[in-house]
Amino acid sequence: MRLGIIGAGAVAGLHAHGADVLDGIELSAVCDLREDVAAAVAAPWGAAVFTDYQAMLAAGVVDAVVINTPHSLHRDMVLAAAAQGVHVLVEKPMATTLADCRLMEQACADAGVVMVVGMIQHFMAEKLALQAALATGQLGRVLMIHDYRSTDYRPGTRPDWFFDKEISGGGAFINIGAHCLDRCLWVGGAPAVQLGATTLRRFGAPVETDGAMELTLANGVQVRISIVSDTPDHIDEMLVVCELGTVTVDPRKGTFLEIDGTRSQLHATASHDIQDAFTAQLADFSAAVGGAAPSVSGDHATHVVELVLAAYRSAEDGTPVRLDEVHVASSPLG
Template sequence: MRLGIVGAGAVASLHAQGAAVLEGLELTAVCDLREDAAAAVAGPWGAAVFTDYHAMLAAGVVDAVVINTPHSLHKDMVLAAAAHGVHVLVEKPMATTLTDCLLMEEACARANVVMVVGLIQHFMAEKLALQGALAAGKLGRVLMVHDYRSTDYRPGARPAWFFDKAVSGGGAFINIGAHCLDRSLWVGGAPAVQINATTLHRFGAPVETDGCMELTLANGVEVRITIVSDTPQHIDEMLIVCELGTVTVDPRKGTFMEIDGASTQLHATTDHDIQDAFTAQLADFSAAVGGAAPRVSGDHAKHVVELVLTAYESAERGAPVRLDAVCAVSGVRG
């Protein structure tokens, strides 16, 4: 499968490295508005360089693409790929509206191409270690999840498009919060039926820089997500409270389980965990193109977008919002 990458920033090099080591995949093109950025990712693998994704698709040099661009651009790029019969791995969030999510799905279905949403948490070794312990029944039922993550939303600390709501869809919630919602729903094991959110706008930023989300899942699990900008030390930790014990998960340290006063380390972080996750995600996408079910369903990806949008609604209203007729961990409202 000939793979292209649209958007040479952030994690593009991780996708490129993944393609290089997976049998049956070849990176053949990289596109970015900045030719030098595209060339930097394409160069080590001898891939073609484009500055217009329409030209790349029309050139017939790719069978599949990774879309790694600002959030609001995802819909048009997916529709263009589908029109050329090209399969798509689109980075999270799937889109900035549920309408766009549905248009993307419909276009891919009509074109008989596969679309998978890149929710990398499902491939991270420390999260897989947690899921292994839960599946083995060592901890009993999940009761509560606390997800605490820091970021940096000071203007100038990241590219300008992150602060343009028309392009990004919002601030810390739709960016970092999408990761937190994804993994908390996955661990909690059910869709959300209610969300109560608050946001902060600090540093003069036009989008939210910090916030909290409290969710009740359909199975009764309570989830609290806290996102804070510009903390003294970087934070990325989940605490899962279960019937028989607790687990902490941190990609910088690993996964630790405590049962009746006895501690066990389930995973120790390595330098290659992140690259391994992106390689595994790309392998999962390739398998999906071959007919396998992807590890992350499109319905789950849509539910993450739905929850981000509902969190914004809750924060604006200053009150909890119920989600009517939610889907199975995987779904959107009717």
């Protein structure tokens, strides 16, 4: 499978390295508006360099692409790839409206190509250790989840497009919150039926910098997500409360279990965990192209976008949103 990368920033190098170590995949092209940025990712692997993704798709040098670009660009890039018969791994969030999500899914289905949404949490070693512990039954049912993430949404700390709603779709919720929603739904084991949210705008930012969400899942699991900018220490922790014990998960430390006063470590963080996750995600995508079911379904990825939309609506209205009552298919995030 000849793989192209559209968007050479952030995690492009992790995708490129994954392609190098996996059998049956080669990095054949990298595209970025800045030729030097694309060349920096492409050079170690001898991949072609493009500054126009349409030209790359039309050149016939890729069978599949990773779309690693600002959120609102995902739709048009997926549609263009589908029109060329090219499979797609598109980074989260899938899109900025539910209408775009559905359009992307339909276009890929009509073209007979595979689209998978990159939800990296499903491949992180510390999260997999948590899921393995839950699968043994030793913890009983999941009852409650608290997910606490820090970030930095001070203007100037990240590229300008993150602060432009037309391009990003929002602030901390659609970016960091999408990760939190994804992993909480996965660990909680059901979609959400109700969501309430509040947001803050600090530092003079035009998008939300901080916020909190409270969710009830269809199976009764209670979820609270807190996202805070510019904290004294970086925080990325899930606390999972079960009938018979608790688990904490932190990619900087590992996975820890406590049952009846006895603590044990299920996973110790290693320096290669993040690269291993991106490699595993790419292998999962390749398997999906070959006919296997992907680890992350399109329905799940779309539901994450639906919840981000609902969170913005709840924060604006000041009331919880029932997911069976909200109709946001064509509503922009904001």
